[in-house]
Amino acid sequence: MEKKIIKVRKINKTKKPIIKKEAIKKAIGDITEKIKTIRVTNPFKNINILQKFRKPKVVMRKTYQKKTWKKVASMILVAIIILAIIVGIIFLVKKIKNSPRPLPKNSINTNSQEPGNVIEIDNLDENFPDNGEIISQGRFNNVEQILKGKALFVKSGGDVFLRLEGFETVNGQDMHIYLSPILNLNPEDAIDLGIMKSTTGNVNYKVEKSVDLEKYFNVLIWSNRFNAFFGYATLQKGELLPENPI
Secondary structure: OOOOOOOOOOOOOOOOOOOOHHHHHHHHHHHHHHHHHOOOOOOOOOOOOOHHHOOOOOOOOHHHHHHHHHHHHHHHHHHHHHHHHHHHHHHHHHHHHHOOOOOOOOOOOOOOOOOOOEOOEEEEEOOOOOOOEEEEEEEEEEOOOOOEEEEEEEEEOOEEEEEEEEEEOOOOEOEEEEEEOOOOOOOOOOEEEEEOOEEEEEEEEEEOOOOOOOOOOEEEEEEOOOOEEEEEEEOEOOOOOOOOOO
């Protein structure tokens, strides 16, 4: 037999490279630095559970603030104008209501068939109440007869008087002076100050302290016998207006 020669190739084993510790540390350090530079975004960062329950913060610009103040000022001005108009209407209505004007007379039950008494004194001049203070005053106006002079509410001490000054009227039967809340005589709501003392002059009539002068501010001259409305004076606070020329 022939001998076969088998060549065996010897495999040279290469040596594995030796990795140094310094290189490993350096590589780890580089990786660590890269990781630090990486930013991880939080998807829940901008989510606020209570956000929908909070009121949005309003930051007004200066121009908007100026417009707001202008609106507020205009609203206040409009309110003042409306209030002034309302006060003016109330004053005008009250003035028209109390303005001198004759009204139809009411009927009065005198329950008397006898001739009435006439005023016995033609002229009387009584002094102004001591330390008197004028509360209100007004001029007389004609209705069925000519009246002249003015009427005043005067407070003197603890007393109150109705004073007629420069008064003048014609004589009549059962001439009475009434205080009334209206320019007419309502027997159920009028105060009788009694029979007139004189047809002319300056005369004082005492008024009960319980009388509300703010309500009974109309002075009526009335003849109960003939149910005749001679005239009236509406008393108001303040100075008298100039007398209208006839």
